[in-house]
Amino acid sequence: MHEYVRRIAFISEHASPAASLGGEDAGGQNVYVDDLSRQLSRLGYAVDIFTRRTSPDQPVILDWAPGVRIVHLDAGPPCPVAKDQLWCWMPELRDAFLRFLAEKHAWYDLIHAHFWMSGWVALELKRRLGIPVVQTFHALGQTKRRHQGEADTSPPARLAVEHAIVQQADRLIAQCPAERQELIHGYGASCKQITMLPAGVDTELFHPVDQAQARLRLGLDPSEPVVVYVGRILPRKDVRNVLRAVALLVRRLGQPARMLVVGGETPEPDPQATPELGALQRLAAELGIIDRVIFTGRRPRSELAWYYGAGDVAVTTPWYEPFGLTPLEAMACGRPVIGSAVGGIAFTVQPGVTGFLVPPRDPEALAWRLGQLLVEPNLRARMGDAARLRVEREFTWERAARQTALVYEQVLAEAGTPALTPGVDERPRRLSKVHGLHRRVAHGIG
Incomplete structure (x- = not known):
């Protein structure tokens, strides 16, 4: 049986791997979260993907792939809602995450937030629990506003929240040079804060056919x-x-x-x-x-x-x-x-x-x-x-996962998390960490 050496929380408020692709709010982010988490699990990471419940029938925990679970959190009505209308329920998503930690005695080494609203939730959790945060935006509000103008339906708070994420996240992942430049010149990010790491593609699923x-x-x-x-x-x-x-x-x-x-x-x-x-x-x-x-x-x-x-x-x-x-x-x-x-x-x-x-x-x-x-x-x-x-x-997901793992380990090292040592029993340290985390959870939502 595979022993997972790090526990990672993905937060992806509107984009679940289980959603049907091709719709207005179901596309590249869903694929990214799905395929990256699967590849990370093969490297020894246990990944829980926290997303919003969109149906009363969804279980709290869905075993999605070996080492990967989808956790459905109650935030807003349990039905599909356009992503640009979800902002008002992010405090509920934050509190539901904290309750999950307390009820399941769960703990995470690092949070990887996907999209700006998940980034806000991640920063709230970092402030309460001290868990480091890696952010992938998938799209930036300034870019969207520049190209869509009055057709942009993003909440008014988006740009301010994105700026706060840029200032407070431990690491930003840019998927291409254009995004990196936007983060630097449009949001004031420092070069050393950004890792350029493109998404991948499933080369077994997508392959040449006659x-x-x-x-x-x-x-x-x-x-x-x-x-x-x-x-x-x-x-x-x-x-x-x-x-x-x-x-x-x-x-x-x-x-x-x-x-x-x-x-x-x-x-x-x-x-x-x-x-x-x-x-x-x-x-x-x-x-x-x-x-x-x-x-x-x-x-x-x-x-x-x-x-x-x-x-x-x-x-x-x-x-x-x-x-x-x-x-x-x-x-x-x-x-x-x-x-x-x-x-x-x-x-x-x-x-x-x-x-x-x-x-x-x-x-x-x-x-x-x-x-x-x-x-x-x-x-x-x-x-x-x-x-x-x-x-x-x-552009394989295996390559993307290995590069992402390097980012995680760099961030964890900077946060003072001990490096993994083969053959060393991690359970005592983890048990102590869980107890400390749950004390902070109690203060965080109490």
């Missing part, structure tokens, strides 16, 4: 060019830009391309459940390409390799993107990626090597790059091979 077999499985013409988009169906993802580019390909360049749009709130494409989907369907009809676009609805992660594999090229051109996991998934499947030159995409996609970068909101530039790739099979193959190789070298 294109002819993938198209047969999905009922697609084996000979026509196929452009694939996989991801959430939101205005900022700007799938409209891709539709306009495909229309230019069809009309102006004579390329009879087919487009797959994979994502949404429901397994079947439903404009009522996913309003942006209705806007895309109307736009496709206006552009005269409705017969060339397949809206699949949400698909399980276990099936996505077939959709990436059926495509000749994967496309994602959001206005902004904090990191973006779907380009890595496509690359792991051996497909070139055309992406916006923004955020994490500008870091993961190597222009001219694994795909191309284009300006956001520029369907002409996108159509030109699409046309280039769709008529050059050798270029596609070369870029697809390079994409898979880049993922294997730089």
